[in-house]
Amino acid sequence: MTDVIVIGAGPAGLSAAAVAAEKGLNVLVIDEYMKPGGRLLGQLYEEPDGSWWNGIEESAKLFNRAAEAGVTIKLQTPVNNIETTADGIWSVYTEEETFVTRHLLIATGAAEAPVPVPGWTLPGVMSVGAAQVMTNVHRVKPGNRGVIIGINVLSAAIAMELKLAGVEVASLSLPGKNSMTEESADPRKVLNSLLHVSHMAPSPLVRFGSRFLQNDIMKKLGVSFFPKNGVKMWDIPVQLRKAVIEIYGENEVEGVVMANVTSDGEVIKGTEERITADFVCIAGGLYPLAELAAVAGCPFYLIDELGGYVPLHNEQMETTLKGLYVAGNITGIEGAKVAAAQGTTAGLTIARNSGIHGLVKEIQLAIQSIKQTRDNASIQFHPEVKKGREIIQEKWEEHARALEGTGSEVTSEAEAGG
Amino acid sequence: MTDFEMIICRCEEVTYGELIKTAEEFNCTARELKLRTRAGMGYCGGRTCRPMVDKAARGPEISKDTEITLKYQPPLRPISFGRLGGKEK
Ligand SMILES: Cc1cc2nc3c(=O)[nH]c(=O)nc-3n(C[C@H](O)[C@H](O)[C@H](O)COP(=O)(O)OP(=O)(O)OC[C@H]3O[C@@H](n4cnc5c(N)ncnc54)[C@H](O)[C@@H]3O)c2cc1C
Numbered sequence: 324m325t326d327v328i329v330i331g332a333g334p335a336g337l338s339a340a341a342v343a344a345e346k347g348l349n350v351l352v353i354d355e356y357m358k359p360g361g362r363l364l365g366q367l368y369e370e371p372d373g374s375w376w377n378g379i380e381e382s383a384k385l386f387n388r389a390a391e392a393g394v395t396i397k398l399q400t401p402v403n404n405i406e407t408t409a410d411g412i413w414s415v416y417t418e419e420e421t422f423v424t425r426h427l428l429i430a431t432g433a434a435e436a437p438v439p440v441p442g443w444t445l446p447g448v449m450s451v452g453a454a455q456v457m458t459n460v461h462r463v464k465p466g467n468r469g470v471i472i473g474i475n476v477l478s479a480a481i482a483m484e485l486k487l488a489g490v491e492v493a494s495l496s497l498p499g500k501n502s503m504t505e506e507s508a509d510p511r512k513v514l515n516s517l518l519h520v521s522h523m524a525p526s527p528l529v530r531f532g533s534r535f536l537q538n539d540i541m542k543k544l545g546v547s548f549f550p551k552n553g554v555k556m557w558d559i560p561v562q563l564r565k566a567v568i569e570i571y572g573e574n575e576v577e578g579v580v581m582a583n584v585t586s587d588g589e590v591i592k593g594t595e596e597r598i599t600a601d602f603v604c605i606a607g608g609l610y611p612l613a614e615l616a617a618v619a620g621c622p623f624y625l626i627d628e629l630g631g632y633v634p635l636h637n638e639q640m641e642t643t644l645k646g647l648y649v650a651g652n653i654t655g656i657e658g659a660k661v662a663a664a665q666g667t668t669a670g671l672t673i674a675r676n677s678g679i680h681g682l683v684k685e686i687q688l689a690i691q692s693i694k695q696t697r698d699n700a701s702i703q704f705h706p707e708v709k710k711g712r713e714i715i716q717e718k719w720e721e722h723a724r725a726l727e728g729t730g731s732e733v734t735s736e737a738e739a740g741g
Numbered sequence: 742m743t744d745f746e747m748i749i750c751r752c753e754e755v756t757y758g759e760l761i762k763t764a765e766e767f768n769c770t771a772r773e774l775k776l777r778t779r780a781g782m783g784y785c786g787g788r789t790c791r792p793m794v795d796k797a798a799r800g801p802e803i804s805k806d807t808e809i810t811l812k813y814q815p816p817l818r819p820i821s822f823g824r825l826g827g828k829e830k
Contacts, residue, residue, distance in 0.1 A: 325798070355818070360762055384750075401817075402817070402818075403815055403816035403817045403818045403820060404815030404816055404817065414817070416816075418818075418820055432774040434788075436792050437790070437793055439744075439747055439749055439757060439793060440747070441743060441744055441746065441747040442742055442747070443748075444745065444747075444748050444751060469761055499744070501744045501757070502796065502797065503749075503757070503793045503796045503797060571742075610792070613809075614813045614817050615817065616817050617809055617812075618813050618817065622807065623807060623808060624807055625807070632809050711753060738821055
């Protein structure tokens with residue numbers, strides 16, 4: 324039996340694995356992808372201080388540290404189920420083998436939310452994350468000229484990455500409004516969410532908008548005055564007043580139909596125009612990929628500030644189930660540095676719960692370090708992420724009190740079970 | 742192509758129109774919508790359409806904030822029939 328199993332070789336999982344192994348535990352990391360690094364692999368952007376964040380290099384550092392500490396990493400191995408038995412042993416099921424452990428960390432990261440647009444099943448339509456991986460990880464151009472549907476932090480960052488790779492981005496625009504696109508199709512809500520992400524990477528857009536946005540009335544004006552042809556961000560037109568209402572093509576993407584929209588996102592008839600493109604990216608934002616925590620039976624809370632449903636957990640990264648931990652984007656959508664800091668904390672908590680003494684202070688410092696990393700993050704996916712973190716902490720405390728009320732014992736090791 | 746004809750669940754080929762009409766007609770929850778239309782019940786296990794089926798649903802969910810509306814079921818990834826049956830390749 325392995326002391327610790329980590330599912331997910333992203334920044335959270337690799338950091339946790341390295342720390343736990345450095346404390347003397349034997350650790351197995353399982354990931355379904357063919358390379359270690361998770362979503363960190365595709366990241367490439369300039370930090371506010373002018374330095375570059377290169378995901379491939381950062382992933383290699385994390386991987387080397389884990390490997391040196393003796394961590395075993397099993398790639399191309401999807402986990403399709405996890406289960407616990409009464410004696411506190413977790414079984415981890417993959418197609419070929421079943422692994423067992425007493426300490427299981429789920430660090431499966433995030434998934435991309437879909438934005439349905441007519442024609443989106445044509446070849447040449449992909450998620451914006453797929454375009455990022457093709458370009459930055461596999462070094463293959465997704466096409467020569469693309470249109471990105473969905474305006475958010477992630478799509479703005481990836482638009483710039485495409486441009487760096489010499490791929491033309493014809494437009495960054497909204498999806499047409501329907502009952503599934505909702506907020507991502509509302510110019511006012513989109514502008515508002517972009518503007519609150521103060522130190523977000525595409526700062527020219529923020530600077531442009533913030534002049535208009537002193538109060539709510541101005542917010543409306545901000546959208547109304549938004550130039551019909553968009554503002555340019557690194558030469559890419561950002562179009563808050565245009566929406567893609569259809570993707571067209573005979574056998575593959577040939578272009579999109581775009582139309583002007585009102586400040587509420589309603590299409591203005593007669594303004595439709597065709598824009599040629601050979602690929603289209605769908606950018607609906609990210610949500611925590613928590614499916615394994617769900618089959619394990621963790622209680623969940625829907626917290627928009629964290630990007631969706633998150634499993635109940637405490638600051639030490641324990642869930643309510645004995646021996647089950649979570650770290651990284653499964654606990655809420657944030658940048659890679661925060662995910663890594665959470666992983667470090669989880670690794671230390673697992674070491675302590677495995678009987679290694681003298682870690683209390685180190686765990687406290689690790690928790691502090693998550694907060695500091697968050698405060699200094701150069702990329703922020705939700706403006707109210709701190710509020711989201713407070714909500715889940717309150718829910719944890721409520722849960723602990725409820726258990727006390729029933730006479731069950733609650734320890735810092737979350738032995739209460741559930 | 743209109744919104745109504747666009748495919749939402751690719752595995753089971755369920756359109757936006759079908760989902761919206763079913764949700765309206767039966768005022769149904771995400772789970773009922775899934776069972777009525779088969780959206781999310783195909784090969785991939787709803788990996789793409791799950792959030793959209795959730796959004797199309799109308800009926801009152803049981804404690805929507807604390808419970809995931811559409812249940813996750815193992816296996817979370819496709820497995821070959823041979824493996825499932827326990828038969829050697
Ligand atoms: C498309 C995309 C682009 C992003 N771009 C940026 C960006 O530019 N900047 C930024 O700061 N953040 C970005 N993020 C956010 C990103 O999630 C974090 O930066 C960080 O990578 C999260 O780390 P993590 O360790 O929690 O998860 P991840 O890095 O996502 O790693 C999770 C790992 O778990 C594996 N996994 C998941 N499920 C299973 C399973 N069932 N079985 C086996 N393995 C599994 C995955 O293969 C993956 O390798 C992006 C996220 C996505 C999805």
